[in-house]
Amino acid sequence: MTAPRTDAARVLLITTYDLGHRPQLAALLQAELADRLTVVDGKADAAVLASEIRSADWIILTTPMLTGALIAEQVLAAHTDLLAARHVLLVGAYATTTLHALGETHHGIIALDRDDPELVLGAIEPERPLRRGGRRHYRVTTSEPLDRYRHAERNGSWQLAGYAETTLGCRHGCLHCPVAGAWHGRIVTLDATDVLADIDRQVEAGASHLSLGDADFLSAPRHALAILRSVHERHPQLSVDVTIKIAELAADPTLPARLAELGVAFVISAVESLRDDILDRLGKGHHAHDVLAARDALFAAGVGLHPTFIPFTPWSRLEDLHDILRFVWDSHLEDVVEPVQYGIELLVPTSSLLEIGPEFGDFDPATLSRRWNPSDPRLDGLAPRIRAIAARSARYDEGFRAVWELAGLGALPSRGPRRAPAPTLMSEAWFCCAAPPR
Ligand code: SF4
Structure with missing residues (x-):
């Protein structure tokens, strides 16, 4: 896997389960990554997901709760080979639990239980200065219907x-x-x-x-x-x-x-x-x-x-x-x-x-x-x-x-x-x- 220049990395966020509301992590990341971020629903057609995964350097799969984690597991299982050639982040309260369940089968995946966009951005762009604590600015720019x-x-x-x-x-x-x-x-x-x-x-x-x-x-x-x-x-x-x-x-x-x-x-x-x-x-x-x-x-x-x-x-x-x-x-x-x-x-x-x-x-x-x-x-x-x-x-x-x-x-x-x-x-x-x- 060749690491892309991190400030040019293309990021695919695969959302899984957000109780039917707008995925908040997507909205906050979009404010930072602009057109380098693509967001796709984890329940999308497998061919659509595969095509999006091929176009990305980093894949973020959300694991906010059990339901989301189970969908994330399905995505990982369906696209194992494609994902093995990319950086994969699990993000959400079930991330380490999901990784634990996967065992050795998905070596190299990073798990972040805290769905803090700063931690996500820090993983993708390690040279980026982290904004810790305090009040954070994220001017949400998405306007999906x-x-x-x-x-x-x-x-x-x-x-x-x-x-x-x-x-x-x-x-x-x-x-x-x-x-x-x-x-x-x-x-x-x-x-x-x-x-x-x-x-x-x-x-x-x-x-x-x-x-x-x-x-x-x-x-x-x-x-x-x-x-x-x-x-x-x-x-x-x-x-x-x-x-x-x-x-x-x-x-x-x-x-x-x-x-x-x-x-x-x-x-x-x-x-x-x-x-x-x-x-x-x-x-x-x-x-x-x-x-x-x-x-x-x-x-x-x-x-x-x-x-x-x-x-x-x-x-x-x-x-x-x-x-x-x-x-x-x-x-x-x-x-x-x-x-x-x-x-x-x-x-x-x-x-x-x-x-x-x-x-x-x-x-x-x-x-x-x-x-x-x-x-x-x-x-x-x-x-x-x-x-x-x-x-x-x-x-x-x-x-x-x-x-x-x-x-x-x-x-x-x-x-x-x-x-x-x-x-x-x-x-x-x-x-x-x-x-x-x-
Ligand atoms: S820790 Fe917070 S989010 Fe969890 S049940 Fe208690 S109040 Fe709700």
Whole structure:
């Protein structure tokens, strides 16, 4: 392999799975590499991918989560010979786990768990001075049509949705989370002027909803809230979603009302479990009563809650799944929660910060996770059956009812009046730091 002059290297970014939104790494790298960067979807036709790979010196494959890592593996397997003659970078929280699973078969591949564009550029152009820490400028210049990406649904109509982030990384250290395993509490703040210019362009292109998709929107709270305030002043009609920890929502009861004033329609939050000892094992920093407090505060402010769950862990019992289903029913969230959320199993990639006790087995390259079995035999085989229900359910509430029945909960009980606001849904499945196993 002859190394090209690094400032002339042609770079191919193969994106794998970005929850249906614009690939953020592509947008940030495009700002730096301009026309030396080509971006292609990892699910593109094999001949298209092969042709693009042939034209590039560097290949970047994104591995943001399990789903993306599995797609990256497929690309590597399908184009082994072509890729062997090029520099290959895996970038994203599952990069080292993917490399570990590949073993000796893909010698020479570089893995970067942190999807920090500076690290990527530093690998491609070693002589380039690294911009470390602080605030970073990336004036995003891409302007792909928004209808390529996920839409927001409100009141039965689909609307174009934009995407931006105010930070990279996450300042928290939830022990099961691949983002925490990659960033170890570090963050990078993106320059507010750049972020706002990017959002302005997406609104001009027709976005009426915006996902501010920071792993945790309050990783740099003053910075993020100042950007949100500016977005709302410039585009008061724009609805927004953000991802915020339950612990942060519960700690500040005034937060939901402030978010509502700034156009936030719903908050994605990783509830994971309603059992306190499991939440402690995961290092979530919240307990079940915080979930109820966060929900109540959000609903009182007219803000929706999109909770995510990990109902299946080595310590879970069937009753824990029951508690999650009852919480969803009592909260009138069965039309908001994707049924696949009831079938999510704990993933333990090589970068996991979890304490590895005897309940965990060895690493399984097929699932990119350590093996474990549920301690409750009633959970054996239940998660895949729930995911099968999710796959065939045309509507979320239909899937919920089927899972409720499968879990043996009998007739749905009566419940109090609805306090959840009318839902805003996204057209693509979303997960917070988790993805359903293969
Ligand atoms: S689960 Fe969310 S808040 Fe916790 S470390 Fe991961 S990204 Fe951060």
